[in-house]
Amino acid sequence: MKTAFVTGGSRGIGLAIVKELGRAGFRVALMATREEEHYPESSRQLKESGVDYLWLTGDISSSSDRERVVTEAFKEFGRIDVLVNNAGVAPKLRADLLTMTEESYDYVMDTNTKANMFITQRVAREMTAQEPVDGRKGIIINISSCSAEVSSVNRGEYCISKAGISMLTLLYADRLAGEGILVYEVRPGVIRTDMTKKVEEKYSGLIGQGLFPIARWGTPEDVARAVRAFASGDFPYTTGSYIDVDGGFHIKRL
């Protein structure tokens, strides 16, 4: 049975990814900040979907927590075929670029970008030592955002953190291709989750005004299906590439 490790699998997009990979036949280790009992609805959904999952707890921005959780996942599963770097945060307060604090910058960059860099490094080292399956030692999928390219001046630290993930994707794709490890990026647009709850009215208004060619909110399942496609191994001659899951938002229009 193939195995996957999904960061931030307790809610939203990550939870949908865990379920989707589970349905595709993966055993899935997920990481969240708190124990399963704190997420009764997610726990119910996971049990109902029949996914074979392992719930791991830690703060991804902490080096020692990352080390402990990855060690536990390898100990339990023996190998990790697919790593999905999904955990992420928005700034606690949306502040203009001219007033953004260093504290907020560090919080967002440490959680979104630094954690992605070093969890990938840790897992990739182990992947390189794994026996290849179907000609591959592993697949790594980063969840960035349309914000990797789209400017939002009231949450610049988030945009920078996601642009950094796009470069991490290219760097690791380049470094790991010769090791038999493929690296991809999924760029969600506006997806209905806890992260977008605070700005639900604003985004619903913009969608109503035709901001996206596909005129609806994205769902966590939309993103999960793209992740499953990359995780399937069906792109063996592709690495360092991304797919937009954004209703066509990236299309420049007149």
Ligand SMILES: NC(=O)c1ccc[n+]([C@@H]2O[C@H](COP(=O)([O-])OP(=O)(O)OC[C@H]3O[C@@H](n4cnc5c(N)ncnc54)[C@H](OP(=O)(O)O)[C@@H]3O)[C@@H](O)[C@H]2O)c1
């Ligand atoms: N929603 C959107 O419109 C959208 C658009 C583009 C990109 N994205 C990206 O997609 C990813 C998932 O977003 P989402 O909307 O599903 O967000 P969400 O509903 O807020 O869920 C975030 C997930 O990340 C985990 N997480 C956050 N900080 C963590 C930490 N320090 N250590 C470990 N886990 C941590 C959370 O765990 P806990 O439950 O324990 O807090 C949770 O599972 C993020 O990287 C986000 O930037 C989202």
